[in-house]
Amino acid sequence: MALLQIAEPGTFAAPHQHRLAVGxxxxxxxxxxxxxxxxxxxxxxxxxxxSLLPSIVRYLPxxxxxxxxxxxxxxxxxxxxxxxxxxxxxxxxRADIAHIETLPYDFVDAExxxxxxxxxxxxxxxxxxxxxxxxxxxxxxxxxxxxxVGAVVTVPAYFDDAQRQATKDAARLxxxxxxxxxxxxxxxxxxxxxxxxxxxxxxxxxxxxxxFDISIxxxxxxxxxxxxxxxxxxxxxxxxxxxxxxxxIEQAHLKPLSAxxxxxxxxxxxxxKEYLSSHGEAPVTVKLSSGEYVDLMLTTxxxxxxxxxxxxxxxxxxxxxxxxxxxxxxxxxxxxxVGGSTRMPQIQHAVADLFKQEPLNNLDPDKVVALGAAxxxxxxxxxxxxxxxxxxxxxxxLSLGLETMGGLVEKVIQRNSTLPIAQTQEFTTFKxxxxxxxxxxxxxxxxxxxxxxxxxxxxxxxxxxxxxxxxRIRVTFQIDADGLLSVTASEQTSGxxxxxxxxxxxxxxxxxxxTMLQAGFAHAGDDAFxxxxxxxxxxxxxxxxxxxxxxxxxxxILTPEERERIDRxxxxxxxxxxxxxxxxxxxxxxxxxxxxxEFAARRMNQSVQRALAGxxxxxxxx
Amino acid sequence: xxISLSAPAAKHVAxxxxxxxxxxxxxxxxxxxxCSGLAYKIEFADAALPEDLVFESHGIKIxxxxxxxxxxxxxxxxxxxxxxxxxxxFNNPNVKAECGCGESFxx
Numbered sequence: 001m002a003l004l005q006i007a008e009p010g011t012f013a014a015p016h017q018h019r020l021a022v023g024x025x026x027x028x029x030x031x032x033x034x035x036x037x038x039x040x041x042x043x044x045x046x047x048x049x050x051s052l053l054p055s056i057v058r059y060l061p062x063x064x065x066x067x068x069x070x071x072x073x074x075x076x077x078x079x080x081x082x083x084x085x086x087x088x089x090x091x092x093x094r095a096d097i098a099h100i101e102t103l104p105y106d107f108v109d110a111e112x113x114x115x116x117x118x119x120x121x122x123x124x125x126x127x128x129x130x131x132x133x134x135x136x137x138x139x140x141x142x143x144x145x146x147x148x149v150g151a152v153v154t155v156p157a158y159f160d161d162a163q164r165q166a167t168k169d170a171a172r173l174x175x176x177x178x179x180x181x182x183x184x185x186x187x188x189x190x191x192x193x194x195x196x197x198x199x200x201x202x203x204x205x206x207x208x209x210x211x212f213d214i215s216i217x218x219x220x221x222x223x224x225x226x227x228x229x230x231x232x233x234x235x236x237x238x239x240x241x242x243x244x245x246x247x248x249i250e251q252a253h254l255k256p257l258s259a260x261x262x263x264x265x266x267x268x269x270x271x272x273k274e275y276l277s278s279h280g281e282a283p284v285t286v287k288l289s290s291g292e293y294v295d296l297m298l299t300t301x302x303x304x305x306x307x308x309x310x311x312x313x314x315x316x317x318x319x320x321x322x323x324x325x326x327x328x329x330x331x332x333x334x335x336x337x338v339g340g341s342t343r344m345p346q347i348q349h350a351v352a353d354l355f356k357q358e359p360l361n362n363l364d365p366d367k368v369v370a371l372g373a374a375x376x377x378x379x380x381x382x383x384x385x386x387x388x389x390x391x392x393x394x395x396x397x398l399s400l401g402l403e404t405m406g407g408l409v410e411k412v413i414q415r416n417s418t419l420p421i422a423q424t425q426e427f428t429t430f431k432x433x434x435x436x437x438x439x440x441x442x443x444x445x446x447x448x449x450x451x452x453x454x455x456x457x458x459x460x461x462x463x464x465x466x467x468x469x470x471x472r473i474r475v476t477f478q479i480d481a482d483g484l485l486s487v488t489a490s491e492q493t494s495g496x497x498x499x500x501x502x503x504x505x506x507x508x509x510x511x512x513x514x515t516m517l518q519a520g521f522a523h524a525g526d527d528a529f530x531x532x533x534x535x536x537x538x539x540x541x542x543x544x545x546x547x548x549x550x551x552x553x554x555x556x557i558l559t560p561e562e563r564e565r566i567d568r569x570x571x572x573x574x575x576x577x578x579x580x581x582x583x584x585x586x587x588x589x590x591x592x593x594x595x596x597x598e599f600a601a602r603r604m605n606q607s608v609q610r611a612l613a614g615x616x617x618x619x620x621x622x
Numbered sequence: 623x624x625i626s627l628s629a630p631a632a633k634h635v636a637x638x639x640x641x642x643x644x645x646x647x648x649x650x651x652x653x654x655x656x657c658s659g660l661a662y663k664i665e666f667a668d669a670a671l672p673e674d675l676v677f678e679s680h681g682i683k684i685x686x687x688x689x690x691x692x693x694x695x696x697x698x699x700x701x702x703x704x705x706x707x708x709x710x711x712f713n714n715p716n717v718k719a720e721c722g723c724g725e726s727f728x729x
Contacts, residue, residue, distance in 0.1 A: 003704060003707055004662060005664075005710065006638055006648060006664050039641070039666065040641050142707070
């Protein structure tokens with residue numbers, strides 16, 4: 001029978017109406033899925049009891065994928081097809097990716113987002129993320145015993161529109177209904193805020209594998225308000241690994257390495273860093289494919305020295321976020337640590353020094369985001385209870401605006417405005433008799449369009465001819481609770497209007513997503529077919545081997561006609577096994593087994609006779 | 623008349639209540655709903671109602687409203703794991719038939 005969970009008073013759902021919802025922390029290095037069970041947010045483990053799913057996907061030549069630990073095993077041996085830290089490429093062009101020259105992947109230039117050439121074809125970061133999300137969805141469904149109504153997926157607060165859209169596309173591709181995209185620090189605050197029920201101003205310091213976010217939040221009367229966010233979307237534990245990696249190469253005077261050795265050294269660099277968090281020094285011993293040995297000792301002092309600038313890089317956006325919120329460090333009541341990289345003592349000390357207090361870390365920094373996201377998902381799915389009626393206010397991470405004459409940016413929505421939001425600004429025509437206006441939506445803090453990210457372009461047509469400056473064009477920017485933007489432009493005197501839901505030029509078009517979804521479905525059929533074929537082939541091989549060995553053993557008991565019939569059936573089966581016609585394999589197997597039925601029976605009798613020959617009846621009966 | 627908890631069920635109820643921070647015990651009952659007529663209900667109990675019947679098992683209070691009792695009298699609530707899924711299970715001697723999923727039943 002179904003297993004039940006304890007509900008809050010008055011909220012027990014009717015049968016078949018359990019609304020299973022999960023929170024997913026789609027991380028650069030590791031991903032997790034959590035859900036609220038019996039009023040408690042818990043991380044859902046895999047069959048082996050592991051909570052983390054390494055965000056690693058490996059593509060095999062036959063089009064199948066491996067994900068997580070299984071894929072990670074091949075990181076060193078098959079680096080080109082084993083994709084790690086793909087979150088860094090979400091919604092990103094080639095030029096945006098830091099250290100691209102050190103990555104072992106075969107990047108393909110594509111419109112907007114980069115693509116990666118793998119053994120299974122060219123993959124976009126969205127597709128790779130979808131493989132990870134799908135693995136988490138299947139884990140959750142197995143663990144909760146039902147289909148999910150939806151999921152809250154977290155994104156770094158610093159993600160721009162293109163990156164958010166890419167994340168949403170990936171979730172859709174993985175068969176998840178996205179209830180909400182939630183900023184990671186906000187999710188962490190939910191996990192801490194509700195568990196500890198503390199009011200005041202908090203800083204959330206999130207140093208993950210590939211992203212750094214700092215958020216200043218106010219918790220009051222159960223309302224979360226994000227006062228300011230900042231960070232660096234290309235700074236994380238991976239960079240610390242990279243520093244150690246560079247140090248190893250430098251110290252060991254290594255020549256340019258093969259892709260496999262690069263990956264091996266990267267893994268060793270990460271292990272040394274993690275070991276160092278709880279030990280004073282970490283030995284590094286590696287045997288490279290060239291036969292060369294690297295044997296070095298990484299000490300805390302060396303590590304502190306080589307990563308000093310990275311630690312500093314986290315403090316600059318932190319101070320800036322505080323300034324944005326109009327606060328001093330003394331206003332901050334607590335600092336929440338999120339992300340595995342905050343386990344580094346260097347980070348703990350730097351944060352404690354800056355805020356003049358020890359940071360909070362009573363929840364597992366790897367799990368806190370997923371736990372908070374699960375709480376939010378539980379609410380959004382409608383499993384709301386009386387004393388959990390809290391509201392969530394979020395902010396725009398980057399200003400949004402329009403291009404005006406001269407390539408300048410006119411900001412319409414300022415950074416750190418609370419969501420959802422709608423803002424209207426009036427523009428006019430530049431030339432006499434101008435009947436159309438190009439609207440170019442950009443995101444960023446810079447003044448020049450060329451320094452900001454282009455999100456969308458559209459045209460407003462049908463403006464009645466007027467002298468320059470007479471037309472009144474109202475442009476409305478609207479951002480929904482997920483942080484996704486739509487822009488409307490209308491000319492006031494004629495009423496002509498144009499509208500665009502921002503499909504960021506770095507995201508995927510609807511057609512692309514539709515094609516991928518179809519490919520996914522088509523593949524599901526393919527996969528099932530391929531599996532059935534493989535099973536039939538294996539079974540056929542087994543039958544052939546058994547027949548051959550039986551023939552070797554006791555061919556003498558067959559008449560020449562019987563022998564010929566069996567040989568014919570063997571030849572026929574051997575001919576069809578390598579092909580992909582499963583029915584032909586089944587038929588040939590059927591024929592061979594009926595040809596050998598009599599043979600098998602006779603062999604059985606023969607061996608029984610052999611076993612019994614020369615024995616008295618009481619010797620063979622128990 | 624009795625309702626009881628298995629030892630693992632009692633331990634989990636105690637853990638959940640501790641984690642939740644409040645709660646008198648657990649309320650068991652039935653609702654007239656579902657594909658086979660009745661469905662189990664299991665909730666945290668914050669206060670006892672005057673008509674409630676209160677049982678105690680392994681130190682945990684079990685509250686049952688008198689209308690539900692005939693359907694679940696003699697039940698032992700267990701906590702089990704099935705594959706990756708774990709949760710509470712009603713071992714109810716009154717059940718005559720269950721729907722396929724076991725979420726609702728008839729007596």
